[in-house]
Structures are given as C-alpha cells and as structure tokens.
Amino acid sequence: xxxxxxxxxxxxxxxxxxxxxxxxxxxxxxxxxxxxxxxxxxxxxxxxxxxxxxxxxxxxxxxxxxxxxxxxxxxxxxxxxxxx
Numbered sequence: 001x002x003x004x005x006x007x008x009x010x011x012x013x014x015x016x017x018x019x020x021x022x023x024x025x026x027x028x029x030x031x032x033x034x035x036x037x038x039x040x041x042x043x044x045x046x047x048x049x050x051x052x053x054x055x056x057x058x059x060x061x062x063x064x065x066x067x068x069x070x071x072x073x074x075x076x077x078x079x080x081x082x083x084x
Contacts, residue, residue: 024065031059
C-alpha cells in the first residue's frame with residue numbers, strides 16, 4: 001500500500017475550493033457594484049474610465065478565481081499530458 005500525494009488526495013476527495021470561489025464572487029460583486037452606481041461611470045471623464053477599467057479587471061479576476069476553484073489545478077495550470 002502506497003501513500004497518496006497531496007494532489008492525489010485533492011483529486012480523490014473532489015469538491016471545490018470554496019475560499020477561492022468566495023473570493024472570486026466578491027470580486028465579481030464589487031465589479032457589479034461599481035458598474036451599477038448611476039452617474040459614477042461617465043465614459044467622457046478620466047475618473048469614469050478608471051472606474052470602468054477597475055470593474056472590468058475585477059470581473060475578470062473574479063471569473064478566473066471562480067473557474068479555478070471548480071478546477072483541480074492552480075491558476076493557469078499546464079496540461080501534464082495525463083488527460084482527463
């Protein structure tokens with residue numbers, strides 16, 4: 001009987017990384033909050049453009065964290081050739 005590695009234990013136990021998913025959901029919520037404030041983002045102003053860029057970056061980062069939380073590897077993992 002051999003000992004399992006940490007990666008094998010995570011694979012067998014399955015489930016999601018709920019802390020990572022929660023952090024991603026918080027970033028997406030922040031982006032929605034910034035974009036939903038009426039008058040806060042006026043595309044003709046520098047401040048509005050910066051706020052919009054921050055909302056886009058937050059939404060992207062949140063999406064990456066949520067997707068990674070449901071995946072069994074780390075952010076932007078490489079294919080190990082094992083297939084699955």
